[in-house]
Amino acid sequence: MKQSHDVIVVGAGPAGATLAYELGKRGIGVLVLEKEKLPRYKCCAGGVTRKAAKLLDFDISEVVEDVIYELSFNFKLGRPYLGQHSQPLIYTVMRDVFDHFLVKRAQQLGAVLIDGQKVTQIQVSADWIEISTTDNIFRSRLVVGADGAYSVVARELGMVRSMEYATGIESEIVVPEEEMAKWKSRVQIDLGCIPGGYAWVFPKRNHLSVGAGCLASKARHLNRHHQKFLNSLGISSYTIARSSSRLIPMCTKGRFVWQDKALLLGDAAGFTDPLTGEGIYNAIQSAQLAAPVIENSLVRGKVGLQDYQQIVEWKIMSELRIARTLSKNFVRFPRLAFGVFNQSEEVWRAVSNLMLGEINYAAIKGKVGGFRGILNRLLRF
Ligand SMILES: Cc1cc2nc3c(=O)[nH]c(=O)nc-3n(C[C@H](O)[C@H](O)[C@H](O)COP(=O)(O)OP(=O)(O)OC[C@H]3O[C@@H](n4cnc5c(N)ncnc54)[C@H](O)[C@@H]3O)c2cc1C
Structure with missing residues (x-):
């Protein structure tokens, strides 16, 4: 018999675990399907910036390495x-330990995890979504792709574009x-x-x-x-x-991260910062932005999940666009990028405040007078 759920989250990384936790806080039942057995190794430097840690409403010190x-x-x-x-x-964290720690938090709030379940196929019908794994079929009202860089959810639903x-x-x-x-x-x-x-x-x-x-x-x-x-x-x-x-x-310009019954989070949506390579922050943030949209749809009957697109455009994609422009120049001119640090303490202050979450790219851009201002400073250097 097919098991039915309100929400199925594919992937138990920081994005999937955070969404399961956030929905658990709202009393919404979630099934998390993860292809690996947890805890699983993840290729990552394991840098959780202070701004990423601040998003969480619990302490992570027990899993911090340095x-x-x-x-x-x-x-x-x-x-x-x-x-x-x-x-x-x-x-710094080891991702097997950190990610499993986040999943356990979600489980404490009622999320159900089935690991060792690789999702292979997704079919959307008028009422249900059918999610096939290597040895099971599950049904849900909504599906969330938190399945990382090689997202099967994005691929199956035709959402692999602008990446x-x-x-x-x-x-x-x-x-x-x-x-x-x-x-x-x-x-x-x-x-x-x-x-x-x-x-x-x-x-x-x-x-x-x-x-x-x-x-x-x-x-x-x-x-x-x-x-x-x-x-x-x-x-x-x-x-x-x-x-x-x-x-x-x-993700590049014009990326759509929602469909009628589906959302993409974190790496599946392409939310890594192109300048720094930081992805954990937006994995957590996108999950936190998705949770109220899902609640509105399931509990309050609001049709469609398009509000998620709007909020991530505002909170995430606009920031990534600035980071992308900076990255293009810094990648092309690394000596210049390094020289910028030696130019004044102000640059280090901006970088450290970014990591602390006390300022964002938009605020920095505004402060120095847009990209023209940044360019002028570089030319002066
Ligand atoms: C070399 C490297 C270094 C990095 N260093 C940093 C860093 O220091 N700091 C930082 O913030 N970011 C870093 N990143 C980026 C960061 O690792 C990702 O942005 C982050 O893991 C995204 O989280 P996520 O939850 O979206 O996806 P993931 O963490 O990738 O989680 C996706 C989960 O989905 C599961 N999954 C995949 N396919 C399926 C399927 N078909 N069925 C079921 N489950 C599936 C996977 O097993 C995985 O557990 C680095 C990336 C790389 C490659």
Whole structure:
């Protein structure tokens, strides 16, 4: 017999788990279908900015690996610009632990998880949506695609449009204690050593997450550049516990993220910041924006989910558009991007306030007089 549910969420990453939690708070029953067995590894630097953590109404400290107060920006591993802050800017996490922690929160509010269930097909009829997995068929009134970069929901419902991709590669390097101590509370970002992107080091409790990312169109030699970056840090001889790569989806202009009975969240919608590669913030934010729209539809009988499109246009896509314009220039001119930091403390203040969630791209753009203002400053530099 087919099981019937109000809402089926496909994917138990930060987007799916947060939506299940938010709907649980509203007394709405949710089934979460996840293809992996939880906890599952996720290729990610595991940087949860302070602004992302602030979105959650519970404490995440039990799953935090390190707390970052300092960012070191380099150009081709040269002399760094060191930005420091008295408040935590980023929390580093292991995604298997962090994501499972979020799912458990949702389960406490009544969400049902079935893991090891890969969704393969979705069929929409007038009354129901039928969701097939490798060994089951489920029915629901609404379906939400929170199934990441390779979203089957977006594909099955014909919503894979207006998308660009970056490629990210990540290695978990186990280093001795004295090496770990050098990285405590500090993230390093290197501009210029990865054509069309950047490289990073994020410290965890017992190892370093070292990665690199760039536009997928420039990723042919990403592996080689990543290896060179590891060599130049002097840590390539240590054990690589894990190494993998994934696509990072970024929506472009005109992306539709809703249909009559379906919504897309997080990576499935392409909500990663094209400048920084940060995706957890918008995964959580999109889920929080979707929850009241779903409630209006299921509980108050409001027809259609188009309000979700409107709210994400305003809160998310407008921000991503600015980040995209900045990213295009910074990717093309990494030396200039690095030089901007040395120009004045004001730039670091803006960057740190972005991470703290005290300012957004629109406010920065307004403050410096639009893109023309930003360009003038760069030219002055
Ligand atoms: C190398 C790299 C480094 C990154 N570093 C950072 C960082 O430091 N900070 C940051 O904020 N962001 C980072 N990101 C981006 C971030 O990982 C994503 O934006 C974020 O995971 C999006 O969350 P999500 O819930 O939308 O999707 P995901 O976390 O991808 O979750 C999707 C879930 O859906 C499941 N799923 C997929 N297909 C199916 C299916 N057919 N049936 C059932 N389940 C399915 C998957 O198994 C997965 O559990 C990085 C990305 C990469 C590639």
